[in-house]
Amino acid sequence: MTDSSIQDRRLTIWGGILLASILFLPPFTLRADLPSFLAVDITLPITALLVFINRKRIPIHAFYAVIIFFAAYVPITMAINGRLGAVSDYFEMYKIGKYGILIAFFSLIDYTTFSRTWFKPLFLIISITNILHYYNIFGFHDFLVSVFNNDHLTNFGLDSLGQPTTKRMMGMASNPNINAIVFGFFALHFLPLKFDKSKFIWFIAACFMILLCQSRTAIVAFGGIFFTLAVLRLMNWNWKQWLLTIVTLTGMYFLVWDLSTDFFTHTSYSNNIVSGSTTSRISTWRYLFSMIQEKPFFGYGVNKAFFYKNELYSENEYILMTWRYGFIGLIIYLTMMILPLWHFFKKRSSGDEYGRAMLFIIFIMTVALMNNPFQDRIGMFLMALTIGLIWPFKQLPKPFSHER
DSSP states (O other): OOHHHHHHHHHHHHHHHHHHHHHHSOOBOSSTTSOOBOHHHHTHHHHHHHHHHTGGGSOOOHHHHHHHHHHHHHHHHHHHTTOTTOGGGGHHHHHHHHHHHHHHHHTTSOHHHHHHHHHHHHHHHHHHHHHHHHTTGGGHHHHHHHHHOOHHHHTTTBOTTSOBOOOOOOGGGTSHHHHHHHHHHHHHHHOOSSOOHHHHHHHHHHHHHHHHTTOHHHHHHHHHHHHHHHHHTOOOOOHHHHHHHHHHHHHHHHHHHHHHTTTTTSOOGGGOSSOHHHHHHHHHHHHHHHHHTTSTTTTTOSOHHHHHHHTOOOOOHHHHHHHHHHHHHHHHHHHHHHHHHHHHHHHTTTOHHHHHHHHHHHHHHHHTTTSOGGGSHHHHHHHHHHHHHHOOSSOOOTTSOOOO
């Protein structure tokens, strides 16, 4: 084995360790006034060192320039709003920088090798642990509550009065909507654009886990995914295979409805289109938009304290970005999404991985209408992994080649 192939294997292993850590390990806090940290944060110097060592393989690209510009723009909005002394706000700059480093690191790893090595084992493990949590087998849910110390986990299967209600699987993500993104990531990776029975089974299994999360936005987003597949004709399925998929997913939908509502005793969250959560979101959006009109260009800065103090949750990443950074910041954020999306769209005929990456970004952008996936530790990581693994910033020499 050559030195380069050994290095390639080490990078693949390190990338898998990072992915596993983000999926399974809880965040921890050093001080109450500081954001929480992750294993990815603790090991970021190692990841950055690997990027530095291989820097000649990662050329300067317009996409990196957008990330750097975004990180530089954040303190400008802080200065305009007199918040340069707010230490916690600077962590947004760190998160954006971390995002760029992770993309650069994963661009050094071959997609095919990485996916074959890590995706199925990690999906199996996270599915099993989520089922253990869902039914509290061996007291696993209680264990997660003690380790993650999260209100969502504590109130799993209970309403605001502490009474039994719809069960929304959240697992180590500690949030059903983010958990749905995790399984959406795996579902889109397993999606057989050229019909294959083995991949189809993995895809259906991931869809089943998404449904158990009872995330309305994820379900709607997947509807958009199938619409995109049909419009762009990314799949070579015949009518029988489409019918099999529709019947299977419909059957699973009603099965999960039964499981999550205790034999239809409660109202299914994903079936309640006009819910209390929706009306509260709309009320918050109106309030934030009225503030945006007062500072439309540079916004109010990161200013997390405003949301904590007023107990507000934006639950829409586009509105949050506009409130924080004005319409200038929203344009930068959209550019970060649309640049790779457009690249994957153009390359979709070159390999299935490009189509899957395009669909995942569409999935994230749709979920962002009702949640903040890019602000979440898992959502941001999966975006970085997808873009880094699949976007060939340049044609790399073997064994780092992105040729499929």
